Amino acid sequence: MEYQPDVKRITGEGGVIARVAEQSLGEHIGLQAGDIIVAIDGQRLRDVIDYRFAIAEERVTLLIRTATGDEREITIDKDPDDDLGIEFTEPLFDRLRTCNNKCPFCFLTQMPKGFRKTLYLKDDDYRLSFLYANFVTFTNLTEADWERIERQRLSPLHISVHATDPFWRAIMLGKRDVPDVREQIRRLGKMGIRVHTQIVACPQVNDGEVLRQSIEDLIALHPIVESIAVVPVGLTKFRFEGKAPKTIRAAIQIHETPEWIDTNWERQPLWEDPTATIPLQSGSQPLHNPEMGFCSRLGAVTDIPLRCYTPVEAAAVIDMIEPYQRRCYEQFGLHLVYASDEFYLLAGRPIPPAEIYDDMPQYSNGVGMVRDFLDTWMRARRRLPARIARPTQLALVCGTLIAPVMEQIANRLNRIENLTVRVVPVVNQFFGETVTVSGLLTAQDVIPALRASGCDRALLPRVMFDYTGERSIDDYSPAQISLAAGMPVAIAGEASELVRYVQALARSDQE
Template sequence: MEYQPNVKRITGEGGVIAHVADQSIAAQIGLRPGDTLVAIDGQQLRDVIDYRFAMAEARVTLLVRTADGRERTVIIDKDPDEDLGVEFTEPLFDRLRTCNNKCPFCFLTQMPKGFRKTLYLKDDDYRLSFLYANFVTFTNLSEADWVRIEQQRLSPLYISVHATDPFWRAIMLGKRDVPDVREQIKRLGRAGIRVHTQIVACPQVNDGEVLRQSIEDLIALHPIVESISVVPVGLTKFRFEGKAPKTIRAAIQVHETPEWIDTNWERQPLWEDPTTIPLSNDNRSPHDPALGFCSRLGMVTDVPLRCYTPAEAAAVIDLIEPFQARCYAQFGLHLVYASDEFYLLAGRPIPLAERYDDMPQYSNGVGMVRDFLDNWARVRRRLPARIARPTTLALVCGTLVAPMMEQVAVRLNRVENLSVQVVPVINQFFGETVTVSGLLTAQDVIPALRASGCERALLPRVMFDYTGERTIDDYTPGRISAESGMPVALAGEADELVRYVRALAQHE
């Protein structure tokens, strides 16, 4: 799950200290958790990036506000590579940059009410892109933002492209007058900044020839563009309040409902903008810039917003793989990658590790399955021959990866006294179209665990937040354990699974 900031802790007054390392500079000068680092050398700190740049000097002057409200100034002489030894409650100290798009596939508009507020926050902050590899659209930048990116060399950055053609990108972002992402990437390249890009593909919208052109355009921008991922659109049953699939246009208009129109995105022209000219009354091209954005969209948005079929997923793979071969011959790397989900949905074999190069988009679901399989082949040799006492273990996962986990269970069941049952959880909460482990809710997992009859459970780490503490529906591992009636543990990597079984072998 991408890093999600807690806006309650972003005060605009500096960085609130969460932890002070023992014997650090901060400890020596008496900084404590709860103190706020307001400025360094007279420069107000906007985020942890400013802090890191300011600390690269041999002498720094700190302005600190203590937890009880007192201000003090501290001058420090240090090695330029030395850090204060503090951690902050949040990486951003000032206003979070929110999203000003109306993407038809936006996951936040596909969630029911009642979750914690941070899950409804439409963040689109380039600083989180630099710090945590969050994908952002680059549609909300001021010239001052550009200057800062270039001066501080914030590289690499992660950009959601979706389509390189401005007309199609406007559709995918649900807004008019989108900047030309190709020119933006070129500007970053001139500043020595590299980018990773993603395309969220929607059937019959930005796939096919639109996808082919987008990939061509991004390949032409290598080496500025270091990777291109294509991931399938994900839709929940709440997309249209549980009704049958509707159109791209209807999905954009969801952002214009009272529930969303006054939230944290910058106001954009509504679909029924009275200044636009309907295409039905005009013979001009939909690309004519004289037309308003919504009018220019025309009939191309009257197609269903839906998930990929296995055959369509295979077609996307078939489009991408020749590009990989071409890029490898030309650059020595494959550059463009279909996400694991496409291969699993199509029933295709997962490519070998070398096809993913150095796995630059691992956290975006590109290469995770191959990495797990390869690590499993390596670490399963360390499994014990037997465990201390007969134990039944539930191996929880989403339905998409269940066939792969069944292969893992076959080997685990060769351990004497261990009986492993794969528990693929159908996502009743978000709908059966949501098949990934990362969007499982405790409300679906707990009944599945009870029905399994197992004594213990291993849960996928990806179903918890960035810290591993809470599911999307706000359950902790401890609460899941209490309500399911069995001990639970988390595992994300193959070696974590093996370590867990080895611990059982030593448990009397």
């Protein structure tokens, strides 16, 4: 799951210290958890990036506000490479840059009510793109932002492109005044900034020839563009129930309903401006009708159904991408363009070998994760014990999409004497059966599946929990799931963690 900021802890007063390492420089000068670093050398800190730049001097003066509200200045002499040994509660100190788009596939409009507030936060902050590889759209930057990116050399950045043609990008972002992302990438290149790009593909919308043109345009921008990932749109049952947006147009217009128009991000203008026109493909005339809104002026284009990919369509996307990979490898020595793992699993195609993914530049975006897991498993399984003393039935919990891969793992584990492993693919009743990935499993679906599994222990996928590994999307901790399911549970995200868990079972039997 992407890093999600907690806006309650972004106060605008500076960086709140979460912890101070023992025997660190910060401990030596008396810093404590709860203290706030307001400024360094007179410069107020906006975020952890400012802190890293400011602290990299031989002499620095810190303005500290203690938990009791007292302020003091501390001047220290140090090596420029020395850090204070502190961690902050949040990487952003001033405010979160929020999203001003109305993407038809926006996951937040597919969420039910009642989850924790951070899950409804529509962030689009370029600083989180630099710090945590969050993908952002670059539609909300000021000139001051551009100047800062250049001055502090915030590279690489991660950009959600979706389509390079301004007409189609306007549709994919649900916004008529979309900057030309190709020009933005060129500008970054002149600054020495590199970018990773993603395209969230929707069937019959920005795939086919639109996708082909986007890939061609982004390849032409290499080496500024270091990777291009194509991932399939994900839709929950809440997309079609209640709000019932059956088309691209209806999905965009959800952002203008009373439920969403005054949410906790930047208020966005309605598209009923009678003087407005939209960018179209070269050679076309701008569409304009003073009696029609933005989506209506787009006509039949936005009447396309918003839906998930079929296996046949997923295979067609792979077939488009793989020739580009071969071409890029011949031309650049890397494959550059990648289909996400989900396309291969949906199409029933073999996962490509590791070399296809180069150095896994989009691993956290679900590109190469399965291959890495399988390769790591092949090495890690050599350390599996031959037997465990006590008969144990272990549930391997996963989403339905990855279940065939996990069956391969279970087959090997079942060769261990006294260990019976069952893959428990959990059908996502909460978000709907169209949601098949492990990262969106809820405890509410996992708990009854565990109770019905007949197992006495369970391993849960790490991706179903938040950035810290402490909470599922519906706010359950592993301990709460364990209590409700009536069995011990552990979490694992890598093959080596799975092997260590089995080794621990064997050791506990011997003790």
